Amino acid sequence: xxxxxxxxxxxxxxxxxxxxxxxxxxxxxxxxxxxxxxxxxxxxxxxxxxxxxxxxxxxxxxxxxxxxxxxxxxxxxxxxxxxxxxxxxxxxxxxxxxxxxxxxxxxxxxxxxxxxxxxxxxxxxxxxxxxxxxxxxxxxxxxxxxxxxxxxxxxxxxxxxxxxxxxxxxxxxxxxxxxxxxxxxxxxxxxxxxxxxxxxxxxxxxxxxxxxxxxxxxxxxxxxxxxxxxxxxxxxxxxxxxxxxxxxxxxxxxxxxxxxxxxxxxxxxxxxxxxxxxxxxxxxxxxxxxxxxxxxxxxxxxxxxxxxxxxxxxxxxxxxxxxxxxxxxxxxxxxxxxxxxxxxxxxxxxxxxxxxxxxxxxxxxxxxxxxxxxxxxxxxxxxxxxxxxxxxxxxxxxxxxxxxxxxxxxxxxxxxxxxxxxx
Amino acid sequence: xxxxxxxxxxxxxxxxxxxxxxxxxxxxxxxxxxxxxxxxxxxxxxxxxxxxxxxxxxxxxxxxxxxxxxxxxxxxxxxxxxxxxxxxxxxxxxxxxxxxxxxxxxxxxxxxxxxxxxxxxxxxxxxxxxxxxxxxxxxxxxxxxxxxxxxxxxxxxxxxxxxxxxxxxxxxxxxxxxxxxxxxxxxxxxxxxxxxxxxxxxxxxxxxxxxxxxxxxxxxxxxxxxxxxxxxxxxx
Numbered sequence: 001x002x003x004x005x006x007x008x009x010x011x012x013x014x015x016x017x018x019x020x021x022x023x024x025x026x027x028x029x030x031x032x033x034x035x036x037x038x039x040x041x042x043x044x045x046x047x048x049x050x051x052x053x054x055x056x057x058x059x060x061x062x063x064x065x066x067x068x069x070x071x072x073x074x075x076x077x078x079x080x081x082x083x084x085x086x087x088x089x090x091x092x093x094x095x096x097x098x099x100x101x102x103x104x105x106x107x108x109x110x111x112x113x114x115x116x117x118x119x120x121x122x123x124x125x126x127x128x129x130x131x132x133x134x135x136x137x138x139x140x141x142x143x144x145x146x147x148x149x150x151x152x153x154x155x156x157x158x159x160x161x162x163x164x165x166x167x168x169x170x171x172x173x174x175x176x177x178x179x180x181x182x183x184x185x186x187x188x189x190x191x192x193x194x195x196x197x198x199x200x201x202x203x204x205x206x207x208x209x210x211x212x213x214x215x216x217x218x219x220x221x222x223x224x225x226x227x228x229x230x231x232x233x234x235x236x237x238x239x240x241x242x243x244x245x246x247x248x249x250x251x252x253x254x255x256x257x258x259x260x261x262x263x264x265x266x267x268x269x270x271x272x273x274x275x276x277x278x279x280x281x282x283x284x285x286x287x288x289x290x291x292x293x294x295x296x297x298x299x300x301x302x303x304x305x306x307x308x309x310x311x312x313x314x315x316x317x318x319x320x321x322x323x324x325x326x327x328x329x330x331x332x333x334x335x336x337x338x339x340x341x342x343x344x345x346x347x348x349x350x351x352x353x354x355x356x357x358x359x360x361x362x363x364x365x366x367x368x369x370x371x372x373x374x375x376x377x378x379x380x381x382x383x384x385x386x387x388x389x390x391x392x393x394x395x396x397x398x399x400x401x402x403x404x405x406x407x408x409x410x411x412x413x414x415x416x417x418x419x420x421x422x423x
Numbered sequence: 424x425x426x427x428x429x430x431x432x433x434x435x436x437x438x439x440x441x442x443x444x445x446x447x448x449x450x451x452x453x454x455x456x457x458x459x460x461x462x463x464x465x466x467x468x469x470x471x472x473x474x475x476x477x478x479x480x481x482x483x484x485x486x487x488x489x490x491x492x493x494x495x496x497x498x499x500x501x502x503x504x505x506x507x508x509x510x511x512x513x514x515x516x517x518x519x520x521x522x523x524x525x526x527x528x529x530x531x532x533x534x535x536x537x538x539x540x541x542x543x544x545x546x547x548x549x550x551x552x553x554x555x556x557x558x559x560x561x562x563x564x565x566x567x568x569x570x571x572x573x574x575x576x577x578x579x580x581x582x583x584x585x586x587x588x589x590x591x592x593x594x595x596x597x598x599x600x601x602x603x604x605x606x607x608x609x610x611x612x613x614x615x616x617x618x619x620x621x622x623x624x625x626x627x628x629x630x631x632x633x634x635x636x637x638x639x640x641x642x643x644x645x646x647x648x649x650x651x652x653x654x655x656x657x658x659x
Contacts (some may be wrong), residue, residue: 012489360596360637390640409597413596413597416596
């Protein structure tokens with residue numbers, strides 16, 4: 001940058017305003033700049049904590065394509081009829097107005113790591129000192145033979161909340177009496193490990209009232225799944241005989257779909273279905289791959305203590321897209337990682353104090369009315385990974401009062417985390 | 424909107440006025456002392472009882488709602504008091520049965536006593552600490568920190584609220600900082616001692632919530648003190 005009178009005065013003001021800070025690594029352009037891509041549990045949280053805790057010392061920009069963001073967590077409860085669709089929708093007005101975050105509704109399509117800039121689909125370019133990527137997940141091409149994104153209207157994934165969720169619910173409601181709802185479950189690792197099985201529970205809840213002779217067919221490439229004993233106990237208690245779970249021993253790992261014919265082929269055997277929810281294998285959101293910070297498996301390896309990528313210390317990856325160690329891919333985990341990253345980034349850019357990283361996760365699931373279960377753990381940062389230190393899980397055979405309290409707790413948590421994300 | 428609430432509240436109060444004294448002023452105070460154990464981790468009563476998580480309950484009968492000096496009530500409770508709600512057998516019976524049905528945004532995290540005898544008995548117990556028959560409470564206050572005893576050295580720790588603020592980012596993934604408490608209790612503006620006692624009760628696995636046992640389990644006594652110091656004052 002050419003030194004002229006204006007930017008000289010600007011820099012002098014910036015220095016005197018931050019004299020108490022031990023170091024200022026603002027580069028040559030005034031206030032340090034952080035660009036956050038993705039406005040979900042990781043991105044909205046990191047943007048809010050950076051803006052709030054730096055008290056204006058960091059210039060925070062949040063890039064998120066949608067103006068109305070729908071949370072994936074609790075979207076199954078909408079499918080089951082326990083929530084209104086509008087109740088899982090959020091906007092970014094408070095982050096912009098109350099926290100001074102520059103919210104841009106656009107797609108990030110390029111990252112120049114040498115120039116430290118992000119390119120937007122709308123044509124803009126954003127310079128950064130630190131870049132935070134929290135783009136959620138994308139699907140691996142060819143993961144389920146016969147399915148690609150062009151088939152998502154016929155066979156929705158509904159694994160990014162929004163119109164896909166509404167479509168799946170509409171298809172469920174239009175299902176003929178006695179029809180079959182099929183789900184192709186994803187292989188590990190994937191977003192929200194209990195998610196597919198909570199969804200099966202919510203679909204069963206809908207069918208029990210509206211279509212009691214309807215059937216659910218779950219085709220699963222995994223021999224076991226999250227909270228399995230709890231879900232299977234609940235399915236027997238509430239939906240006996242309705243749900244057929246087919247694991248890899250019986251062809252759950254050899255599935256092909258034919259969206260035009262509404263057929264699934266299980267180990268060579270053709271079955272006609274009425275609704276088919278295909279949840280393919282996943283990888284990090286595309287921008288992480290574009291930035292060149294992902295590994296062969298499609299995820300972005302990060303340092304546990306800072307969530308900075310192993311490929312580039314100026315790029316942090318949060319939540320589902322990161323390969324961090326023991327934490328599941330969940331909204332709670334992304335929110336937890338975002339606070340650690342915000343602290344580390346503030347420390348690096350403004351010299352604020354950095355405390356040891358701590359992480360937590362809890363995943364609640366609903367099986368039927370007032371029958372909630374949960375699993376959770378605490379974690380710490382080691383040199384190698386985010387490592388689990390302690391954990392708990394709901395027990396089979398718990399009494400109804402405890403299950404009801406667990407469900408009510410999840411409703412409280414939803415309000416808590418969404419105010420922590422969106423202000 | 425406010426006006427509407429006002430009218431509804433006034434109607435509720437008018438209802439109480441008409442029934443004057445409730446039908447159940449005949450509870451068993453001895454049994455009520457036992458029922459009161461459900462209240463005593465938050466509410467103190469007796470000689471010298473102070474405000475804790477909840478306000479002290481001496482001279483409760485005929486007390487206007489939300490009127491104890493120095494206790495931080497919810498806005499809902501303050502509004503009810505301003506609208507003329509006074510605690511008597513009828514209003515207390517309704518409140519104790521389901522607190523949120525009477526004061527929709529009360530900070531009292533209590534599901535309520537569904538059994539009418541339990542309510543009558545606990546009111547009979549509390550009646551002993553009100554005017555006539557007992558002007559001045561003589562019983563010793565219910566024990567501080569009833570559900571767990573904590574080493575006095577731990578209670579004496581002065582927490583660093585700044586450190587507490589950093590640590591609080593883990594709490595607010597579930598507990599809302601503004602004190603809203605649907606499904607998950609409010610932890611905002613608790614007296615530090617109650618906060619510390621509750622957290623150590625989880626840490627020592629005397630209180631049984633698995634998430635809280637895990638969260639408290641890895642916090643040091645200094646960290647708990649820091650959180651207590653932060654949450655005591657937050658938002659003030």
